[in-house]
Amino acid sequence: MKLSVTLGALAFATAFGTVPVCFGADALGGESVTFNAHIAPIVNQRCASCHRPGQAAPFSLLSYEDVAKRAQLIQAVTQTRYMPPWHAEPGHGAFKDERRMLDAEIELIAKWVDAGTPEGQGSPPEAPEFAAGWILGEPDLVISMEEPFTIPADGRDIYRNFAVRVPTTEDKWIRALEFRPQARTVVHHSLFKADPSGTARELDARDPEPGFRGMGGARIQGLVNLSGWAVGGNARVFPKDAPLRLPAGSDFIFQSHFHPSGKEETEISSVAFYFTDKPATRSRLGIALPPNFGTGAGINIAPGDSEFTIGESFTLPAPVELYGVTPHAHYIGKEFKSWAELPDGEAVPLIWIKDWDFAWQDMYIYEEPVVLPAGATIHARIRYDNSADNPRNPSNPPKRVFWGPGSEDEMGTISFSALAVNSDDESLIRRKLNLLRAKHLNQSRRFRQEMREIRASRER
Numbered sequence: 128m129k130l131s132v133t134l135g136a137l138a139f140a141t142a143f144g145t146v147p148v149c150f151g152a153d154a155l156g157g158e159s160v161t162f163n164a165h166i167a168p169i170v171n172q173r174c175a176s177c178h179r180p181g182q183a184a185p186f187s188l189l190s191y192e193d194v195a196k197r198a199q200l201i202q203a204v205t206q207t208r209y210m211p212p213w214h215a216e217p218g219h220g221a222f223k224d225e226r227r228m229l230d231a232e233i234e235l236i237a238k239w240v241d242a243g244t245p246e247g248q249g250s251p252p253e254a255p256e257f258a259a260g261w262i263l264g265e266p267d268l269v270i271s272m273e274e275p276f277t278i279p280a281d282g283r284d285i286y287r288n289f290a291v292r293v294p295t296t297e298d299k300w301i302r303a304l305e306f307r308p309q310a311r312t313v314v315h316h317s318l319f320k321a322d323p324s325g326t327a328r329e330l331d332a333r334d335p336e337p338g339f340r341g342m343g344g345a346r347i348q349g350l351v352n353l354s355g356w357a358v359g360g361n362a363r364v365f366p367k368d369a370p371l372r373l374p375a376g377s378d379f380i381f382q383s384h385f386h387p388s389g390k391e392e393t394e395i396s397s398v399a400f401y402f403t404d405k406p407a408t409r410s411r412l413g414i415a416l417p418p419n420f421g422t423g424a425g426i427n428i429a430p431g432d433s434e435f436t437i438g439e440s441f442t443l444p445a446p447v448e449l450y451g452v453t454p455h456a457h458y459i460g461k462e463f464k465s466w467a468e469l470p471d472g473e474a475v476p477l478i479w480i481k482d483w484d485f486a487w488q489d490m491y492i493y494e495e496p497v498v499l500p501a502g503a504t505i506h507a508r509i510r511y512d513n514s515a516d517n518p519r520n521p522s523n524p525p526k527r528v529f530w531g532p533g534s535e536d537e538m539g540t541i542s543f544s545a546l547a548v549n550s551d552d553e554s555l556i557r558r559k560l561n562l563l564r565a566k567h568l569n570q571s572r573r574f575r576q577e578m579r580e581i582r583a584s585r586e587r
């Protein structure tokens with residue numbers, strides 16, 4: 128859906144697509160800012176996707192009353208850009224579904240709040256309509272968690288995996304996926320995997336509660352990555368010639384993160400599959416820098432250190448197109464930066480997150496794939512802040528942090544979804560990626576030994 132709202136001379140970028148914008152605060156020409164004329168359209172487009180009944184945000188922002196009674200807080204969270212949540216810096220990659228407000232919109236909200244939140248004449252524009260059914264239409268297959276899982280009213284965040292049998296007898300090609308949580312207020316994100324080995328199902332059966340704990344992926348051989356969903360996310364449509372393979376007889380795994388909401392909730396997640404008969408002519412290449420979630424990157428962060436940085440680089444042996452990027456770290460991850468250095472020395476910015484928030488594990492999809500030639504080098508840097516000044520540091524006072532799967536351990540990677548420009552080059556690129564992975568596996572063995580020694584010496 129493409130929707131643009133025009134208010135006199137003002138055209139806003141909408142949540143559904145970007146419309147050229149040509150106004151500053153001056154464009155108001157002395158007219159006072161009111162809810163009905165100016166603020167409601169902004170809130171409808173920038174906030175209502177999450178701030179409406181049944182969605183992730185803790186309250187609705189649909190009516191004048193909803194917004195006016197939280198005016199001060201709204202002014203503050205928009206000015207700091209805490210809301211809408213969007214962590215990629217502008218100018219470092221152009222992404223789809225960008226949830227970034229224009230400076231002029233933030234200014235309008237501030238003016239309105241400073242003017243005492245006037246409602247204005249007439250009535251506000253209708254709230255946007257959101258699709259009630261599946262956004263992409265009738266799916267080919269829908270699967271749901273086999274047992275409901277209860278999220279208590281409060282307590283720590285929960286990470287849990289759920290295996291679901293997929294009733295297919297042959298390999299299928301997925302052209303799109305759409306995730307639907309039932310308890311939207313508590314489901315924070317979910318990563319999707321296919322497990323052809325049956326291991327996940329065994330782990331699920333062994334655990335008396337529905338699902339099983341831990342970052343299951345590490346323990347299961349041959350898992351197939353099928354992307355995922357995070358709060359605010361839409362259906363996921365894969366590049367036309369690169370649908371994802373769902374191996375026959377696989378179990379589908381939801382790897383989910385729940386955040387208690389203050390009220391007990393019961394979750395049954397569902398996913399809709401859209402298949403295509405046309406097998407992939409190119410297949411997804413995962414370029415993760417550093418690879419293996421940073422196991423071999425030497426993550427050993429002294430308490431108080433706010434500059435600890437890991438990084439890796441990869442020179443492309445053949446041209447690729449990058450279509451998405453997923454940064455990952457835990458609580459004290461702070462800054463992610465990645466860029467490509469072209470053979471002629473030019474730098475192409477790929478993503479920059481200055482203030483990482485563990486709660487928003489977004490997958491950023493490029494508006495247009497970024498095409499890089501052979502010989503281009505992708506650089507990735509991740510900085511951690513283990514000081515007491517980091518408000519997201521789970522330890523106070525800070526303590527030494529090593530690589531590990533727990534959320535108070537650290538990991539770090541910037542992971543690109545890529546396609547070879549020429550499918551003939553795929554194996555060449557994969558071989559080079561495997562060498563990088565092997566180097567990191569070796570480093571991680573050495574590093575685990577060091578970690579044991581450090582721990583043992585501290586215990587003495």
Ligand code: HEC
Pocket residue numbers: 170173174175176177178183184185188197200201204205210211212226358359
């Ligand atoms: C992608 C979903 C999403 C969008 C879009 C979004 N919010 Fe939120 N908002 C949330 C969630 C989830 C929370 C609760 C968790 C949190 O505070 O991070 C929240 C919390 C808030 C809070 C409470 C913060 C606090 O400290 O208590 C305010 C105020 C708020 N949002 C305002 C807005 C406004 C104004 C907009 C639009 C300009 C907006 N949000 C857009 C998801 C969203």
